[in-house]
Amino acid sequence: MIANYGYMDGSGEYYITIDTDKCNDCGHHGCVDACPKGMFMVEIDDYDDEVACIKEEFRKQIKYACSECKPVNDRPPLPCVTACTPGAISHSW
Amino acid sequence: MITAGMDMGAKLIKVVIMNDGKVIARSKILSGFEQEVSANDAMKKALSQAGIKPDEVDRIVATGVGRSIAPFAHDRLTEVGAAARGAIVRLPGARTVLDVGAEEGRAIAITEEGRVKDFAINEKCAAGSGTFTESMARALELKLEDFGPLSLESDTAVPMNAQCAVFAESEVVSLMHARTPKKDIARAVHDAIASRIVSMARRISIEKEIIVIGGMAYNVGFLASIKRALEMDVFVPEEPDYISAEGAAWAAHDKLVNRAVVEVEE
Amino acid sequence: MPKEFWRWKEYNWHEENIDPKAGGIISGGVDVGSVSSQAVVLIDGKLYAYSNMRTGSDSPNSALNAMKWALEGTGLENTDLNYVVGTGYGRVNVPFADRAITEIACHARGANFMYGPSVRTILDMGGQDCKAIRCDERGKVTNFLMNDKCAAGTGRGMEVFADLLSVSIEEVGDLSFDVEKEPEPVSSTCVVFAKTEAAGLLRQGWPKNLVLAAYCNAMAHRVVTVLERLGMEKEFAITGGIAKNRGVVERLEGELGLTGLKSDFDTQIAGALGAALFAKVLYEKQQAK
Numbered sequence: 029m030i031a032n033y034g035y036m037d038g039s040g041e042y043y044i045t046i047d048t049d050k051c052n053d054c055g056h057h058g059c060v061d062a063c064p065k066g067m068f069m070v071e072i073d074d075y076d077d078e079v080a081c082i083k084e085e086f087r088k089q090i091k092y093a094c095s096e097c098k099p100v101n102d103r104p105p106l107p108c109v110t111a112c113t114p115g116a117i118s119h120s121w
Numbered sequence: 122m123i124t125a126g127m128d129m130g131a132k133l134i135k136v137v138i139m140n141d142g143k144v145i146a147r148s149k150i151l152s153g154f155e156q157e158v159s160a161n162d163a164m165k166k167a168l169s170q171a172g173i174k175p176d177e178v179d180r181i182v183a184t185g186v187g188r189s190i191a192p193f194a195h196d197r198l199t200e201v202g203a204a205a206r207g208a209i210v211r212l213p214g215a216r217t218v219l220d221v222g223a224e225e226g227r228a229i230a231i232t233e234e235g236r237v238k239d240f241a242i243n244e245k246c247a248a249g250s251g252t253f254t255e256s257m258a259r260a261l262e263l264k265l266e267d268f269g270p271l272s273l274e275s276d277t278a279v280p281m282n283a284q285c286a287v288f289a290e291s292e293v294v295s296l297m298h299a300r301t302p303k304k305d306i307a308r309a310v311h312d313a314i315a316s317r318i319v320s321m322a323r324r325i326s327i328e329k330e331i332i333v334i335g336g337m338a339y340n341v342g343f344l345a346s347i348k349r350a351l352e353m354d355v356f357v358p359e360e361p362d363y364i365s366a367e368g369a370a371w372a373a374h375d376k377l378v379n380r381a382v383v384e385v386e387e
Numbered sequence: 388m389p390k391e392f393w394r395w396k397e398y399n400w401h402e403e404n405i406d407p408k409a410g411g412i413i414s415g416g417v418d419v420g421s422v423s424s425q426a427v428v429l430i431d432g433k434l435y436a437y438s439n440m441r442t443g444s445d446s447p448n449s450a451l452n453a454m455k456w457a458l459e460g461t462g463l464e465n466t467d468l469n470y471v472v473g474t475g476y477g478r479v480n481v482p483f484a485d486r487a488i489t490e491i492a493c494h495a496r497g498a499n500f501m502y503g504p505s506v507r508t509i510l511d512m513g514g515q516d517c518k519a520i521r522c523d524e525r526g527k528v529t530n531f532l533m534n535d536k537c538a539a540g541t542g543r544g545m546e547v548f549a550d551l552l553s554v555s556i557e558e559v560g561d562l563s564f565d566v567e568k569e570p571e572p573v574s575s576t577c578v579v580f581a582k583t584e585a586a587g588l589l590r591q592g593w594p595k596n597l598v599l600a601a602y603c604n605a606m607a608h609r610v611v612t613v614l615e616r617l618g619m620e621k622e623f624a625i626t627g628g629i630a631k632n633r634g635v636v637e638r639l640e641g642e643l644g645l646t647g648l649k650s651d652f653d654t655q656i657a658g659a660l661g662a663a664l665f666a667k668v669l670y671e672k673q674q675a676k
Binding site: 029030031032033036037038041043074075087088089120 | 580
């Protein structure tokens, strides 16, 4: 399943996409510790797969929560994307 | 040498007249639905205050969201350029400008000359601008000028979950129904908007000193929340909503003395 | 008290030709949304009863009231339900539910039942959110995105406009077509800024209906953006309250160049129906153990 967490508003589209089919095979879920804001968690989804997701309280503010990892200039690789060895995580902005 | 700066804001049009870099008149008028007419009125008002005729003005620069339709303007300047140019004059040590107006919020990293290094913007979403505070004051049935001072009386942080001005209005109403004191709701509103502005500002490197400008800088509740969120002190100039118009007037001045500080759009 | 233009009628229904006490599996689904709540009761997987109500200020009661109202006149009690699944924004607050399942999964399952196994894309426009879901032929979610951060593209956004223009929410669709020429969409996405824009249009002398048309157009365009982000397949269906607003639906279909699948079922019960379908399967699993 492709799970898109986030939103679009007048200012743009802000989604973190998790490909849960890749995620389900990942034993270590590096994203959980990698995110400096602690936005990721592991859950058992509706189809009984163990997958990562974005915590409820961050879903409506990821544009703001992610801003420290996204400086205007000299943007380093994103910690969550780097830590995700199965390559399941991507950002829309 | 007489120069003028016009800031065609979403809510207010501000005009500043300068003589050799010294402000001699200021005026502001509601933008309304016919911005050009309001701009004319604002210019007339400033000129009569300064006691000068229109043809005595050597150069006019316009900035703000409506700058493309500004009458009389010789050049146009982006909002961030104008804010940076105006801010450095008011606070020579300024390296970060937080500019929060009716419909936009901006964080600008500037150089010691008042040039723009980097900037981040919240736009096209009321949750990141002064409009948010206005809507919430309305929902609380408070006058805007009472809203900021009231939030200073609160010592309780109540979280606000809604990240949209429309949804936040309903949340404020439910908080009122739950008998949450108005002062605590006022603080929650200011904390919410400040946290969004500061988070956005984290996309540039926030360096001291920090100057807060734009209409929201009049709001003491917002300023208190900004300081809490930044964990740093901020400088607020007098007449903070004129800084961008001043920056535009300075850009006009720079042009006349052949000194390019900020780039204008011809 | 001023007239509340956003009000819509609450209702319930049950099938007279099914005997609920004949011994079939009675499964229930309750979808507690932020604006409306629905309860659905199935007997052996067949739609038996449902209700649609406005969500009250506390969700446990809303869930209970919705189920009570669905069961009204059926002779069944809450305790007769074999298994209940709660869903929606208030899903953890359904006190009598045996399990909570996300509204994304429930909507896909419900739409699969309502529109048949060919449905691949579901657009649910709710009171305070907008969901776009892709699913397989069994109604299992393959891709979704949700927007509950921003009021644009939600029923709440439309309510703001109905209030501004003093038009009943149920009349918006028809009135928006009572215009000489289709206007450009309102340019601001943000509902607060769109409202200011609309006030400007009214001052310029635009008739109410034209402003409504401009907003319906903006809403349709906004939803198309959502669907483009998801990547839609052409077998699509629209559920939720806005599905009943032809001002948005027909403009949306026009912009997509596609017609949505139609169903005889009430578009607002998709989530609760999906929950009741999950409930039936979960009950059977439980019995098999």
